[in-house]
Amino acid sequence: MRTTVGIIGAGPAGLLLARLLHRKGIDCVVLEGRTRAYVEHRQRAGMLEQGTVDALRECGAAERLDAEGLIHHGIELRFDRERHHIDFPVLTGGRTVTIYAQTEIVKDLVALLLAEGPPLLFEAPALAVEKPESDSPLVRFVHEGREQTLSCDYVVGCDGSHGIARDAFPAEVGRTYTHDYPYSWLGILADVPPSCDELVYARGPGGFALHSMRSSSVSRLYLQVPNGTDPRDWPDERVWDELGARFAIDGDWRLERGPITAKSVTPVRSRVQEPMRHGRLFLAGDAAHIVPPTGAKGLNLAVSDVRVLARGFAELYRTGSGQLLDRYSQLCLGRVWQATRFSYDMTRMLHAQPDEDAFEYRLQLARLRRITASRPAAAELAANYTGLPLAL
């Protein structure tokens, strides 16, 4: 098989890149290791920056997002049994965010690709990227029980945090920066209407909790738990009791309970790979960088990476200039490190350290009070949360 751009991975990064390239008349093929059902049901992100919504709209993939996405004008911070609204439009000159599940974005893009192209192969795991320094890099993959080769002008690894594309970067090329936080998130989906109109980020007794949603009848909630937690140690009743305690405020508010339909634990970590390009191999999305979910940046970064790549490929094949592609890594990493810093600050401000002393807790409260009392401090949070501009 031969194509212009070989894409590994059908998560949001790979699917959106394929859609953008297809619309620009650039050939590509997407190889996905898992089944269609698996990628369409993997529970993950929910918060989309305006730039992400715009990108999906521009490529004709936002019909359902426009009909079903929930526009949010802010978030709530909870601590010390108080609630505080952070008003995004007021603080940012009109910006909002949209709640629309990653599973739905994936479903929308998969349906478009299968109907209109480019080729998207499920159950086609890539084994290795070879010859990234040459003019025709290869992807070795398995499909229908046979090992096959995809030869390409360029390869893009959109294969997530456990992918194989990164392995084709020689050890002496670049560096990976990592930070493991000393806690994980237990996430649940529940068939119960959200108990709040907006997302609630809480620093409660015992640690962090987040209230998010998927629709007017489905809630998505998260709890900080110790690393190594087994979800089986958290029966439903225990999850609801702990959530209730962490969200508790003085005043009239109640966390509604309902049947829990999914429960999983994810470690909280940061990783950045520099550079994001080696020869004719590019990395995009979680394959290149992971951020803690507290800043809701992972999916949004994946989308901004592939927007830059799609423009770079369009410039190359239209004008012959590889200038934008040459600046890919530098352009993306500026934004990636801002998101890494913001996610780190949000995480540290809202989670309990395992060995926390009373002094550290007081500092957290002081940070939270500064944000809720000072307009410039709140505006800084709002600017980062709603998304920094994409510098091209």
Ligand code: RFL
């Ligand atoms: P994905 O989604 O992991 O997709 C990678 C795809 O590559 C496939 N793959 C392979 N295919 C072929 N051959 C191989 N050898 C392969 N190896 C892997 C995989 O099967 C998969 O289909 O990466 P992508 O596209 O870069 O997208 C990144 C996002 O998924 C991720 O950043 C977000 O989910 C992070 N995230 C959030 N981001 C936000 O912007 N807003 C949020 O509100 C938000 N909440 C979250 C999150 C992530 C979470 N978890 C579970 C880590 C909440 C949580 C709990």
Ligand code: PHB
């Ligand atoms: C989610 O809805 O899954 C979500 C929202 C905001 C976050 C993390 C996850 O910061």
